[in-house]
Amino acid sequence: MDASERIPRKICVVGSANVDLTFRTHRLPLPGETLAGSSLHQGMGGKGANQAVAAARLGARVTFVARVGNDAFGSEALASYAAEGIDTSFIHKDNERPTGTAAILVDDKAENSIIVVAGANEGLTPDDIKAATSSIESAALVLCQLETPLGTAIEAFRIARASGTLTVLTPAPVSLVTDELLALCDVCIPNKTEIAALTGCLIENYDDAKNAANLLRQKGVKRVVLTMGGEGALVVDDEGATHIPRMKVDAVDTTGAGDAFTAALAVSLANGLDIRQSARQASIVAAISVTRIGTQSSYPTGKEVQAWRR
Numbered sequence: 001m002d003a004s005e006r007i008p009r010k011i012c013v014v015g016s017a018n019v020d021l022t023f024r025t026h027r028l029p030l031p032g033e034t035l036a037g038s039s040l041h042q043g044m045g046g047k048g049a050n051q052a053v054a055a056a057r058l059g060a061r062v063t064f065v066a067r068v069g070n071d072a073f074g075s076e077a078l079a080s081y082a083a084e085g086i087d088t089s090f091i092h093k094d095n096e097r098p099t100g101t102a103a104i105l106v107d108d109k110a111e112n113s114i115i116v117v118a119g120a121n122e123g124l125t126p127d128d129i130k131a132a133t134s135s136i137e138s139a140a141l142v143l144c145q146l147e148t149p150l151g152t153a154i155e156a157f158r159i160a161r162a163s164g165t166l167t168v169l170t171p172a173p174v175s176l177v178t179d180e181l182l183a184l185c186d187v188c189i190p191n192k193t194e195i196a197a198l199t200g201c202l203i204e205n206y207d208d209a210k211n212a213a214n215l216l217r218q219k220g221v222k223r224v225v226l227t228m229g230g231e232g233a234l235v236v237d238d239e240g241a242t243h244i245p246r247m248k249v250d251a252v253d254t255t256g257a258g259d260a261f262t263a264a265l266a267v268s269l270a271n272g273l274d275i276r277q278s279a280r281q282a283s284i285v286a287a288i289s290v291t292r293i294g295t296q297s298s299y300p301t302g303k304e305v306q307a308w309r310r
Contacts, residue, residue, distance in 0.1 A: 009060075009061070009139070009140035009270045009271065010060070010061040010062075010063065010135075010138060010139045010140060010270075011055050011060045011061065011062050011063070011139055011140060011141055011142075011143060011266055011267065011270055012062075012063045012065065012132070012135050012136050012139040012141075012142045012143070012156075012165075013048055013051050013052040013055065013062060013063070013064050013065070013142075013143045013144075014048065014065045014066070014124075014129065014132075014142060014143070014144045014148070014152060014153065014156045015046065015047055015048015015049070015051065015052075015064075015065075015066060015143075015144060015145045015147060015148055016046035016047055016048040016049065016066065016100055016118070016121040016145065016147035016148055017044070017046045017048060017049040017064075017066040017067070017068050017077050017091070017099065017100060017120075017121065018044070018045040018046035018049065018099065018100035018101055018102045018116065018119075018121070019042065019043075019044060019045065019073040019076070019077065019099055019100070019101050019102070020041075020042070020043050020044065020045030020101075020102045020104055020295055021040065021041075021042055021101070021102070021103050021104065022040070022041040022042075022043065022104040022106060022255065022293075022294065022295070023037045023039075023040055023103070023104065023105050023106070024037055024038045024039040024040075024041075024106050024107075024293075025037045025038060025105060025106070025107055026038070026107060026108050027107045027108065027109075028105055028107050028111065028112075028113050029105070041293065041294055041297075043294050043295055043296055043297055044076075044077055044080050044081075044295075044296050045102050045104075045256070045295045045296065046066075046100055046102070046121065046147060047145040047147050047170060047172065047259055048064065048066055048144075048145055048147065048148070049064065049066065049077070049081070049296070050256050050259035050260070050263070050295055050296055050299075051143055051145070051170070051259045051262055051263040051266070052064040052081065052084075052086055052263075053080075053081070053084050053086070053263075053296045053299060054259060054260045054262075054263035054264065054285070054289075054296070054299040055143075055263040055264075055266060055267050056084045056085050056086050057084065057299045057300060057301045057302070058263065058264060058267045058285070058300075058301070058302045058305065059267070059301075059302040060266075060267045060270065061087075062084075062085075062086045062087065063086070063087040063089070063090065063132070063135045063139070064081060064086050064087065064088060064090070064091055065090040065091070065124070065128060065129060065132045065135070065156070066090075066091045066092075066121070066124060066148075067091070067092045067093075067094045067097075067120040067121060067123050067124045067128070067148075068091060068092075068093060068094065068099045068100075068120050069093070069094055069097055069098040069099035069100075069119055069120045070093040070094060070095045071098055071099055073098070073099035073101070074093055074094075074098075074099045074120070077091075077099060078091060080296075087135075089135075090128070090131065090132040090135065092123075092124075092128060093120075094119075094120035094123045096123065097119045097120040097122060097123055098117075098119045098120065099119055099120055100116065100117060100118050100119040100120060100121040100147075101116070101117045101119060102114055102115065102116045102117075103115045103116075104255055104295075106253055106255060110251045110252055110253050110254050110290065111254070112253075112254060112255050114255075116147070118147065118148075121147055121148050122148070122149065124148040124149060124152045125149070125151070125152060126151050126152055126154075126155035128152065129152050129155040129156045129159065130155065130159075133159050136156060136159045136160050136163065136165060137159065137160075137163040137165060139160075139165050140165070140166060140269075140270035141160075141165060141166035141167070141168055141186075141266055141269060141270050142156050142157070142159075142160040142165055142166070142167055142168070143168045143169075143170075143262070143263070143266050144156055144157065144167070144168070144169055144170070145169070145170040145172060146170075146171065146172060146173055146174075146176040146177065147172075147173070150176045150178065150181065153169070153181060154178075154180060154181055154184065157169075157181065157184035157185065158184060160184075161184050166186050166187065166269065166270075167184055167185050167186045167187070168185075168186065168187045168188075168189070168262070168265075168266050168269070169181070169182075169185045169187070169188050169189065170189055170190075170258070170259070170262050171188060171189075171190050171194050171198065172190075172194060174190070174193070174194040174197045174198060175197070177198060179219055179220070182198075182216070182219040182220050182221050183219065183220035184220070185220065185221045185222070186221075186222045186223065187221075187222065187223045187224075187225065187265075187269070187275070188216060188221040188223070188224050188225070189224075189225045189226075189227065189258075189261070189262050189265065190216070190224070190226060190227070191226070191227045191228070191229070191258065192209070192226070192227075192228055192229070195209075195212045195213065195216060195224075195226055196212065198212075198216055198219075199212045199215040199216055201215060203228075206234075206243065209226055209228065209234050210234065210236060210241045212226070213226050213234060213236035213241070214236060217236065217237075222237065223235070223236070223237040223275050224236045224237070225265060225275065225279055225282075227258060227261060229246075230246055231246065232244050232245045232246040232283065233246075233261075233279050233282075233283060235275055235276050235279050237275060242276050242279075244276070244279045244280055244283055245283075246283060246287070247283050247284055247286075247287035248287075249287045249288075249290060249291050250291065251290040251291065252290065252291060252292065252293060253290060253292065253293050253294065253298065254290050255294070255295050255298075256289060256294075256295035256296065256298060256299075257286045257289050257290050258286070259295075260282075260285050260286045260288075260289040260298070260299055261282040261283070261285065261286040262282070263285070263299075264278075264281055264282035264284075264285035264286070264305075265278045265279060265281070265282035266278075268281045268282065281305075284305055284308060284309060285299075285300060285305055288300045288304065288305065288308055
């Protein structure tokens with residue numbers, strides 16, 4: 001039995017929980033333009049929730065720390081997470097804010113544009129994180145994004161660092177990232193736009209990507225996994241740089257593929273694979289996800305990934 005087949009260790013995800021409204025249209029509208037859509041899909045979203053669900057589908061034991069509104073969408077979200085086997089003990093209902101909502105436009109080329117209203121996600125506080133201290137301390141890793149207040153991610157990473165729990169960051173929205181947060185980050189998973197904002201380096205080729213990753217590591221990040229869309233991913237750590245080619249598939253919807261990649265990488269790391277093996281596994285999971293419509297509904301199970309590999 002290899003590391004990917006062992007009983008998974010626990011993962012704690014701290015982040016956003018949304019309801020997603022996905023509109024399909026033949027192309028994305030121009031400013032001021034109205035287009036007829038071909039379909040509407042309602043599902044659960046938010047980077048935190050996406051990563052929690054994707055990790056749970058892959059067999060991880062997931063605890064999700066988040067906030068939802070005290071509304072119908074919030075109740076639906078809690079029921080959805082529980083159905084995935086996610087521990088919802090630290091998901092709080094916010095009486096002042098609605099559940100976060102995202103409007104997603106997807107065109108026939110699988111490109112998307114997204115508008116997000118944070119809602120209850122803005123209410124996730126460091127005190128909420130402190131209440132989940134035991135869960136963070138007992139986890140193999142804690143996974144954060146920044147669709148909730150920056151202070152919550154910093155608090156989660158401080159607790160994790162003190163207890164020896166691995167810290168993994170999706171630096172989005174990138175405008176919220178601080179040097180304090182990066183110094184607490186064991187694994188950072190930016191895309192090309194995000195790493196350019198963090199380092200000031202425009203990514204036009206492999207050398208640019210490698211240089212930017214090393215500049216990010218100088219800020220305290222131990223390992224960088226740079227996702228580059230159709231160009232695959234680049235892993236940079238003390239052992240050097242390794243390019244991970246993308247899996248070639250016919251994409252129909254790329255929404256949430258980055259979260260699928262991050263969750264799969266986190267699950268693999270938690271189960272004992274090294275960073276390069278984990279990135280290869282993550283590439284497979286992300287590739288499967290873009291062949292399906294929707295966000296969380298597109299995420300594969302561990303059995304589906306094994307079948308795809310065979």
